[in-house]
Amino acid sequence: MRSASHLCRRAYKIGSNLIALVRSGRTRFSLRKEISTTTTASPPFNFSGDMDEHMKLASDSDQISGEIREPDVYIVTSGGLRIPAxxxxLASVSPVLENILDRPRKYRRSEKIIPILGVPCDAVLAFVRFLYSSRCTDDEMETYGIHLLALSHVFLVPQLKxxxxxxxAERLTNDNVVDVLQLARLCDAPDLYIKCMRLISDHFKTVEKTEGWMFLQxxxxxxxxxxxxxxxxxESRKKRSRRRREERCLYLQLSEAMxxxxxxxxxxxxxxxPCHLEPTTKKGPCGKFSTCHGLQMLIKHFATCKKRVNGGCSRCKRMWQLLRLHSSxxxxxxxxxxxxxxxxxxKAQQVKKGEDARWKLLVRKVVSAKAMSSLSLPKRKREEEPRQTLDHRHGIRSFRL
Ligand SMILES: [Zn+2]
Ligand SMILES: [Zn+2]
Ligand SMILES: [Zn+2]
Structure with a gap:
């Protein structure tokens, strides 16, 4: 029985063939030149192709085109399969194949042969089937996805790509991600490239143990x-967005405190x-603000603390800043x-312009957080407003403990 690592190495062998294939197709001119020299000569293969496959392909293409046409070109694979087409x-779907077919042949009577080498025969069959039907089955994608990607790139077939x-992308796993990434990069497939990069980045601990990673290194x-x-x-993007989230959260908390x-x-x-109002009979916790209890404790402390702000009390300083922020x-x-x-x-009017830029920035952020939260929480605001306008009749600014 074959071991897993043997299969992996085999996969790399196929992978390096693919990479060679894509590289050869990178400059279309050199590809055409290379292929045109072989189109004229008799193909150097032993044509022991599977006739069943030929018939299957022919019947597939007949179904699509709705008419039986004589093949006038043969696609030849590394395994010696001759695929009629x-x-x-071919020319209508792939401009690269069109170019190859348009080139004059040395001997007029020789057959038109297009070799597609470096990929398994069945992958080439799946490719030709796609050229005819614009379709490809899940099984074909599962088995020959990377080959089809390389072929779609080399022969310029954007729908297949x-x-x-x-x-x-749907079939990415920790084991195949490095191979797919290599190919996505060579075949100029940016969406797939980014998906591979993200997967590697998210599961690096597992990916770095795979043979694919070791091979890449x-x-x-x-x-x-x-x-x-x-x-x-x-990682730094994640850190930045975490910091932004934390900041947003802080400004929202401050806005709620206001x-x-x-x-x-x-x-x-x-x-x-306020001292003009009777103490509320309801002694239960505040139902409006989660911060209410904490803020009440802070207010009580602020009124009774002996050290005060000047004495270095951090709680008093906090309350002082909240009151200043409110005023701003x-x-x-x-x-x-x-x-x-x-x-x-x-006091703020006496402070010279530009003296307190950081404070002003804080105020701006809290104001915008307040605006945002009032947009997202219209219910709470509507509840509060009528009560506030009632209370404004009283001009008392002191508060009772
Ligand atoms: Zn409350
Ligand atoms: Zn204090
Ligand atoms: Zn005020």
Whole structure:
């Protein structure tokens, strides 16, 4: 029985043939030149092709075209299979085949032969079937996906290339991803290339143990470097977006704290509220803001702390900053009940322009987070608004503990 590693090595053998095939097709001119020299001579193969396959192909193509046509060209594979075909059909689907067929032959009577070498016979059959029917079965994609991708690239058949890009992307595994990546890069298939890179990047610990990776390390250091760079970039992209998410989260929390501050100082909540209002009878936790309890504790601390901000108390400093932030975004002048709102506003007018750019940036971010959250949470806002307008009749700015 063949071992798994034997099969793998075999896969690489096929892979390197494919790479040679794609490289030979890179410059269309050299490909045409190379093939045109062989089209004139008698094919150097032992034509022991499978006649059943010939008949199957012929009947497939007949079904598609709806008429029986005499083959006027033969496609020859590495295994010696001779596949009959019609020049007009091949030329209409592939401009490369059209070029090959258009070249004058040395001997007028010699048969037109197009060798497609370096891939298994069945892959070439699947390729020719696609040229006739624009279809390819799941089984063919499963077994010959990479070969078909290479052939679609070499012979310029974009529909097949698209089909292979999609089919191979669906069948990517940790074991085949390195081979597919190599081919995607050679065949200029950017979507597939990116999908392979992402898979390698996400499962690198497993991929680096595969034979494909070890083979790549030995034979293609450029691609290895490319993968490393991609992984580094994707890691820093992830870090950047994580940082942005954390920032957004912070600004949203601050914006909610601002709403909560107004809520406590205008309508009162649980045990803290403006002194003109009776303490709420409902002693349960606040149902409006998750931060309400914490903020109430902070307010209580701020009112009773002996150290205060100047004494270096970090909790007081936090409360002080929240009050300052409120004042920076508050647009009510006289009716606002939040303590120190007016004083901070007056102080801000005295600060010279450009002196506090970082603070202004923070204010802008919180204001935009507030705007965003009010768009996404219209229900809460609508509930709050009528109560706030009622409370504005009272001009008391102190608060009760
Ligand atoms: Zn509350
Ligand atoms: Zn304190
Ligand atoms: Zn205010």
């Amino acid at each position: 019609n020049a007009s059909v 698209q089909r292979c890009t999609k089919g191979l 030995d034979h293609d250091p450029h691609l290895e470097l490319e993968i490393m760079q991609f992984m580094e970039e994707s 709403d909560c501050l107004e809520h406590i100082y205008t309508e009162g909540c649980t045990s803290v509220g 975004i508050c647009d009510q002048t006289d009716s606002c009940r939040v303590p120190l709102c007016r004083q901070f506003k007056l």
